[in-house]
Amino acid sequence: MKTVSALASLVVGTVMLLAPTTATAPPGSPAAGARAPTGAWEWPLPGTPAVLHGFDPPAQRWLAGHRGVDLAGPPGQEVSAPSSGIVSYVGRIVDRPVLVIDHGSGLLTSLEPVRSTLVVGSIVAAGDEVGIIGTGAHCDGRCLHWGLRLDGQYIDPLLTIRDTRPSILLPVN
Template sequence: MKKHLLLATIQAIALVASLTSSPASVPTLPQTPTQMLRQESGWSWPTAGEPRILVPFDKPEQRWSSGHRGIDLSADQGDQIYAPNKGRVTFRSTVVDRPVIVIDHGSGFKTSLEPAESDLSVGTWVEAGSKIGTVSTGAHCSNRCLHWGVRLDGEYIDPALLIKDLRPSILLPLA
């Protein structure tokens, strides 16, 4: 809610400034509102650069229904994995056939990354962007991707929304 309010406030300030200034002196924001939210929130991709999303988030209709509770990012075995935000490692072990690492970011956010080999111990504090491991093999991502899941207060959300503004553009009238 705070992020939406901040975004709306920034957009309103930019609109008022553009309406009250002459065209030659319209102030420009150093970053887009989305970039400012991302910088403020501290979220970034868990891989180097901006990866291609191979399989998008597909929220199941019911908690027990099938779906895709995260996104699959293009990655090769051995690629570096970075903490998408600061937090504490709360789980690092093998689940069925794949190594998994979970980071609790606070404020109800938890990230899970798989298949992810890591030497970090449970309880280790990690900074946003710090190296936390490498892409391994296992499950549906073997030799092709890194699965990134994010839960907010126990409910899975689309991790890409923490990085990119995926909302449709809406044109507003000037008058």
């Protein structure tokens, strides 16, 4: 019986791994599609910046990867909010200045390297200037790194700009 029981657990575990998209949102929370970015956000740099390095998430959380996109821009270039929100972090992380905007609904934008005079709690509208490109980290002197998290999971920020899919599915944990 012990073997059968272990096998049953394995089967259940496998089924859960194979069918994560059938998980339903907790009662009272909005459906995933309702709060996904709609492709109506704005570039955080003027015009249509070149994408130097696209989103390349690691296969596993602990592996290396690129958790955002790098947009071409020199130090001093004006940086704007891609969507409305509240500044939730301004400061240095290791070797670069970072600005984080909380858009609500579990969506967080991180922009770096960005020097900003805003403070935590500042309210920004889409297109508002939030700072300028600084120096540091892998974008040093040539780009702006834009990261976007939904419920703590990194997703491709360009999905907010280029509506390549009907909606963004909730990331699988």
